[in-house]
Amino acid sequence: MADDIIQTLRDIVGAPNVLTGKEIEDRSAIWGTNQPCAAKAVVRPSDTEQVAAIMKACHQRSQSVVPHGGMTNLVQGAVTTSDDIALSFEKMNQIEDVDRTAQTMTVQAGVTMQQAQERADAEDLFFPVDIGARDNCMLGGNVSTNAGGTRVIRYGMMRDSVLGLEAVLADGTVISSMNKFLKNNTGFDLKQLFIGTEGVLGLITRIVLRLRIKPQTHNVALVACDEYEQVVGLLNQARESLGSSLSGFEVMWDNYFHEVVRPKGRQPSPIEAKYRFYVILEATGVHVDSDDEMFEAFLTEIFESGLVADGALAKSEAEREAIWAIRHDVEWILGAALDFDISLPIADVYEYSEAVSAAIKDEIEGAKVVFFGHLGDNNIHISVQCDGARTTRAHTIERHIYETLRPYGGAISAEHGIGIEKKAWLSVSRSEAEIELMRMLKRSLDPKNILNPGKVISLD
Ligand SMILES: Cc1cc2nc3c(=O)[nH]c(=O)nc-3n(C[C@H](O)[C@H](O)[C@H](O)COP(=O)(O)OP(=O)(O)OC[C@H]3O[C@@H](n4cnc5c(N)ncnc54)[C@H](O)[C@@H]3O)c2cc1C
Numbered sequence: 001m002a003d004d005i006i007q008t009l010r011d012i013v014g015a016p017n018v019l020t021g022k023e024i025e026d027r028s029a030i031w032g033t034n035q036p037c038a039a040k041a042v043v044r045p046s047d048t049e050q051v052a053a054i055m056k057a058c059h060q061r062s063q064s065v066v067p068h069g070g071m072t073n074l075v076q077g078a079v080t081t082s083d084d085i086a087l088s089f090e091k092m093n094q095i096e097d098v099d100r101t102a103q104t105m106t107v108q109a110g111v112t113m114q115q116a117q118e119r120a121d122a123e124d125l126f127f128p129v130d131i132g133a134r135d136n137c138m139l140g141g142n143v144s145t146n147a148g149g150t151r152v153i154r155y156g157m158m159r160d161s162v163l164g165l166e167a168v169l170a171d172g173t174v175i176s177s178m179n180k181f182l183k184n185n186t187g188f189d190l191k192q193l194f195i196g197t198e199g200v201l202g203l204i205t206r207i208v209l210r211l212r213i214k215p216q217t218h219n220v221a222l223v224a225c226d227e228y229e230q231v232v233g234l235l236n237q238a239r240e241s242l243g244s245s246l247s248g249f250e251v252m253w254d255n256y257f258h259e260v261v262r263p264k265g266r267q268p269s270p271i272e273a274k275y276r277f278y279v280i281l282e283a284t285g286v287h288v289d290s291d292d293e294m295f296e297a298f299l300t301e302i303f304e305s306g307l308v309a310d311g312a313l314a315k316s317e318a319e320r321e322a323i324w325a326i327r328h329d330v331e332w333i334l335g336a337a338l339d340f341d342i343s344l345p346i347a348d349v350y351e352y353s354e355a356v357s358a359a360i361k362d363e364i365e366g367a368k369v370v371f372f373g374h375l376g377d378n379n380i381h382i383s384v385q386c387d388g389a390r391t392t393r394a395h396t397i398e399r400h401i402y403e404t405l406r407p408y409g410g411a412i413s414a415e416h417g418i419g420i421e422k423k424a425w426l427s428v429s430r431s432e433a434e435i436e437l438m439r440m441l442k443r444s445l446d447p448k449n450i451l452n453p454g455k456v457i458s459l460d
Helices: 004-013 048-060 113-122 139-144 228-245 254-260 291-304 317-328 346-363 394-408 423-429 432-445
Strands: 041-043 065-068 085-088 095-099 104-108 162-168 174-177 203-210 217-225 246-253 277-285 310-313 338-343 368-373 379-385
Touching: 004 041, 004 048, 048 065, 048 085, 048 162, 048 203, 095 113, 104 113, 113 139, 139 203, 217 228, 217 291, 217 317, 228 246, 228 277, 228 291, 228 346, 246 254, 246 317, 254 277, 254 368, 277 291, 277 317, 291 310, 338 394, 346 368, 346 379, 346 394, 379 394, 394 423, 423 432
Parallel strands: 041 085, 065 085
Antiparallel strands: 095 104, 104 203, 162 174, 162 203, 217 277, 217 310, 246 277, 246 368, 338 379, 368 379
């Protein structure tokens, strides 16, 4: 006799869409690991009505539910126990509509980022949010983590690409807020409750995405600097000379770059690997007659003013991809290393990086502290490699990374979210009053604490 909730779920979505036993263990619990998933069942609804019915049934039984998107989050945000029901959005993968005049795309939450990008492109439009996990991550997961990526400097984070959404509350109530307008101040902007809240306040089922004009020109260059001050000068110059066409400013410290490019790594580099900082500059635009010229003039300017020591302009799509491949080749650090994703004032980043690196190396002999990231958005990633980085040494490393951040008023999560991994450090970046307000919202919307319990905030 099946557990009562399992039978109820089968009645709602059909038996083949309720996975149990070995079928669950074959799924991974945490991206990039072989840790098997544990759950009472994985349920795979195909529309909002089914999600609402699932939540109603689970609410009646005080049954916990953990939403699963593409499972690419890096903060243990979708981890389940054997007592939880995992609700996977993988069957909710329909693109419902593209409105070319309104420049919107309406999707179910299980559509992948790459599917949305490709469909927008086929319609001669552009979906700008782009991250390395694009082929696996799903738009529901992207909204619930407010994903960032490499084009935030121009188009903002996921929040800036969401016009409306539909969500199901813990008790099964459907909140349909499928706004399609750029302007709509009709009362509270309820979608914001579900953007970036990692599935603890509601389950996102459908989304109205904001699309943009498709860029007609694309310029990418890789440049190198000897000093951090030059990197900051370069950013200011790029903002001034390229204006709103600046769509990417990615910085890699030498200990990232030299590891990824040949001969040590696998990526070819168009410039020599002998500098301290490397920057990928990207500009996109619609002025086919003048954008390339403007970008080349900008490169000449930064060479002549001594801001950069070396550089290469990509001349073809293949060369552009080869430069970006250096920045996207991150799997070598995501495995055994402990990874961080922080924000702080751009002017303080170097001082912070030196302080944190020295503190960790002082306490952990042989540790490697690698820096790279979306500097134009105040955001750097840090990867710490040493024996026990993810286990016995984790707390020591976290203490140095986060406590050193305090005086700069930094954010412990720039884009990956909090999940379980960063929960203990929330107070470094958020006041007690802010955390209490988060708890108040959670208690009001989910009084039985059944939605993604234990993630982001503790209720006690
Ligand atoms: C190689 C790689 C590169 C990455 N680069 C970036 C980057 O540049 N920028 C960035 O921001 N992130 C990046 N990430 C992190 C990750 O891809 C993002 O956080 C992404 O948005 C997660 O989407 P997902 O579908 O995989 O969500 P999941 O991992 O499945 O879930 C993420 C969180 O949202 C909840 N959730 C999932 N679906 C829903 C839903 N429909 N409704 C409510 N809650 C839901 C989950 O319970 C969990 O708490 C990267 C990850 C990898 C592996």
